Amino acid sequence: MTQSASIVASLCLVLDRQLPTPLFRQLYSGLREAILSGHLEGGTRLPPTRELAEELEVSRNTVVNAFEQLIAEGYLEGKVGAGTYVTSILPEDVFKTNIDVRNASSGVPMSGAAISRWGASLTAKSVVPIRYARNPRAFQPGVPAIDRFPFDLWAKLTARCWRHPARELLSYGDPHGYWPLREAIAGYLKASRGMKCEPEQVIIMAGSQQALDLTARVLLDPGDAMWIEDPGYLGARHVFAGLGVRLVPVEVDKDGLNVEEGIRRCPDVRLAYVTPSHQYPLGVTMSLARRLALLEWATRTGAWVLEDDYDSEYRYEGRPLAALQGLDNTGRVIYMGTFSKVLLPALRLGYLVVPPALVDTFVQARSIADRHSPSLDQMILTEFMNEGHFARHIRRMKHLYVERQAVLIEAARQKLDGLLQIQPSTTGLHVVGWLPPRRDDRLASQHIQCQGVDTPPLSAYHIAPPQRSGLVLGYAGVEPQAIRTAVEHIARALS
CATH class of the missing domain: 3.90.1150.10 (Aspartate Aminotransferase, domain 1)
Structure with missing residues (x-):
């Protein structure tokens, strides 16, 4: 037994084939628990996947899947030519330090206080900055030209909407979204993105992050596998990983997500998350051949495709590309859009376009999440679009x-x-x-x-x-x- 293998063996990792929990999930849980408890310290080198598979008498894919999930969640890191290591800053150490600092500053006793493992991992990994700069700096990604937003025009529309608001807009709103706004969005998407959608399929969301979270909760169970672009959008990765989804990273090349690689690595996933019009962060566009291959795979396997179309309005040569959803003839694509990149991040309005068969389920989930988006903001945006200001x-x-x-x-x-x-x-x-x-x-x-x-x-x-x-x-x-x-x-x- 090699030294690296003996380190893992000392943790008493036992995989029980009689349990309904998949073996990769048992290994993942055992390693994560060892990291969180401090038995595997930061900087520890793990044995090669083939060597560990032999030690545990499982397939190499079982070990690879467990390692990939731990890497995706920030517990492990791969170093080119050097192997796989426990991240140098242990989650529980950072979490304890942050809690101690807050406790000391607030004077509030923390004995007995506890949060979930997911909460602890968020604290440790710093998924998003806790303090935001008042003025975004160069070259922070994802920030539009806030200084060029038509504030005077928006103020006039706001005053008009507030001067004589419809009574129904002052009470609890429709979790589906404000109907005139859904009509405006559906018409815009048909004309500019070549989509097949009706207002009934449009669901107004509080930005893309809520759309990601809601989609994951509706379509996936903990332990389910999904394809995710590698490299890809961190906000999506952390949402899915945080809900216990097994991430299968799929390489992105000059033609976008490599569908053949995804099928080779894990053909029976439940969902594929893609940014086909403008891949984030590499910026490539998914080729037509890859788009058709992705849709054919989804139709054949019954999988879903989540299309994140976060900034395709800004195409500087020719018209915006047709959306992947417009090529879908079998209702496998959920389309996600946002106004954060085209208007203001502070607006916090986005939308999903879901297949007709999923509309009722998504609306029910939306009503549970936070009832509905602000009604007056939806009304103002509707006027902004219908009067031509948006275009x-x-x-x-x-x-x-x-x-x-x-x-x-x-x-x-x-x-x-x-x-x-x-x-x-x-x-x-x-x-x-x-x-x-x-x-x-x-x-x-x-x-x-x-x-x-x-x-x-x-x-x-x-x-x-x-x-x-x-x-x-x-x-x-x-x-x-x-x-x-x-x-x-x-x-x-x-x-």
Whole structure:
């Protein structure tokens, strides 16, 4: 027995084939418990998957699935050419430290207080920052040009709606959403995205995060498997992992999600989460062949596809691509959209378009989640769309973002040659900057952050170790002069 295997054997891991719980789930639970209890300390190297499989007398896939889930949830990390390690900062240590600090500052005794393992893991992993900057910095991804929002126009619409509000809008609203807004969204999606949808299929949500959470709860049970893009959107990954879903990372290449790889790795998953129009964070578009293959697989296996269409309005060459949902003839696609990227993040309004067979179930779940979205906000947005302001705002922002991206590309050409390679993008609100080989993007990001600039490392979006390191730069919400200044700070940090 090797030393690494003996370390795991010392934990007394026993897999019981008589239990209904899958073996990979038993191994996952045993390792996670060992990490949380401190028996597996941060920095401990785990044995290779093949070696551990032999030790436990299980298939290698059982060990791989357990490791992948622990990596996805932040308990393990893979290091290229070096193996798999327990993360250096143990979840229970960070959790205890944070609780002690809060306890000391508030003077509130914490004895007997407890939260769930999921809650503890969220504290340890810092999924989202607890403190948000009042003014977003360059180059924080996902932030539109807040400074160019038509505030005066929105204020007039707000005053009009509040001056003579319909009485029914002042009471509890429809969890399905405000009917005129659902009509406006359905008409917009048919015209701009080539979708097959009626207002009855549109459900108004409190942004994309609620849509992700609701979809996971309606369609998946703990332990179910799903495909998730690798690299991919962290907000989605943490929602699904937090609900006990087994994540199957599927590689993204120049044609989008590799459907063949997904089928090869795990063909019988219940759900596939994709960003086909503008993959996050790489920015590629899923090819037609891959789209058709994904739909054929979903139809054949009875799986669902969740299409996250977070910023496809901003396509700078030609018209926006037709949505994957528009190609679906068998009702397997759930479509998700948001107004956070096209209007304001603070608006907190998004929507789902679900197949007719799922509408009643989703509406019931929506009513339980938080009853309904603010009725007056829905009414104001309806007026904004129906009077043509929404379409005009998108046109103005497209021109603005093309200009801001051009400023970034030119500044990078002048200041970042040999340090960071940034290619133009024909869509979206961010670009990826590629670092030279063997550069640590997490370390680079930390150095840049010390200069007052945010550039999340690309490796943070990966589950499997990335083949190439890079940085994600959101340029849409940054003024041209601030872009140039931020690029100078990046050059100083990377030099």
